[in-house]
Amino acid sequence: MTTKPPNDSALEIVCFGEALIDFKETTSLGFQGYCGGSPLNVAVAAARLEAKVGFAAQISRDQFGDALMEHLHTNRVDTRFVTRSDDPSTLAFVGEVNGEAVFDFMANGAADTRYDPQPRPILPESTRFVALGSISLLQEPTATSIVEIIAKHRERTTVFFDPNVRPALIRSREAYLTQLQGLVGLSHITKVSTQDLEWLYPGEALDTIAERWLAYGAQAVIITQGGDGVTLYRSDHAPIDAHAPAVDVVDTVGAGDTLSGSLLVALLNKNPDVHKLSDDDWRDALTYAANAAAFNCTRAGAQPPTTEELQTFMS
Secondary structure, three states: OEEOOOOOOOOOEEEEOOOEEEEEEEEOOEEEEEEEOHHHHHHHHHHHOOOOEEEEEEEEOOHHHHHHHHHHHHOOOEEEEEEEEOOOOEEEEEEEEOOEEEEEEEOOOOHHHOOOOOOEEOOOOOOOEEEEEHHHHHOOOHHHHHHHHHHHHOOOOEEEEEOOOOHHHOOOHHHHHHHHHHHHHHOOEEEEEHHHHHHHOOOOOHHHHHHHHHHHOOOEEEEEOHHHOEEEEOOOOOOEEEOOOOOOOOOOOOHHHHHHHHHHHHHHOOOOOHHHOOHHHHHHHHHHHHHHHHHHOOOOOOOOOOHHHHHHHHO
16 A cells, blocks of 8 residues: 555655754864754755755654754655654764764664655655665665665656765675665666765776766766765766865865755756756756855855855855
């Protein structure tokens, strides 16, 4: 059996995965809390740019879960596919080493690791993109639930995958690489950072990795390189580079998620069918997303821009 959402309530993008609280280190043993989780950040980023976005996950009924629900609602993210649980919320503690964010997690038995909706939901016919990734795919039953739901919708949606690798939670690198191959093959668009790739394939050239992932089944591979911009790889096409302006970086947390959410919006406004996107379409969309990510870095925590903020920033 499956459940159907109201016919009169359209969604263009649905993001699946974890919802957690990021505690950003401010002083020794001092932390500031922010609503986070990579898929949740992607959903918020897209919603702030005026897309019709839904979020699918299990969220705790504890005080952190209530804050997460309020954050989603404040940002006009649809929560019809959110279930609630008495299990605790996942907590992430975020520090910085050599300019890169490092994470420690408290996630054992957490609500978002136990997402298992029965019956499986059916997404609205209006849905054009589904997004998955990050630590939600490291825990059962959540990982299987997400993959099953997305596989049922793959023929009529574009699947966007960001592994957002968190080595602290990966028990076996070899097993993870095997799982990763299947997830890249499930996706139409895969986005990954050079930081992730250095852990996955130390010393390998970016174009070699991109070619391998395209052979797995992805139709587009996007590699982000921090302040150096992003590069798109497709089979039988020359790579496309996009750059963003330099900014005074306050915080890099959420930058990659902001890029993902804003990219989905940009592609939605052009053509969600990957095959029908021209080189100029891709270049415009990637530049738009890179600017959104740069803007996010000017504020603490994952704070993606609104449409008005991004237009002002890019003008």
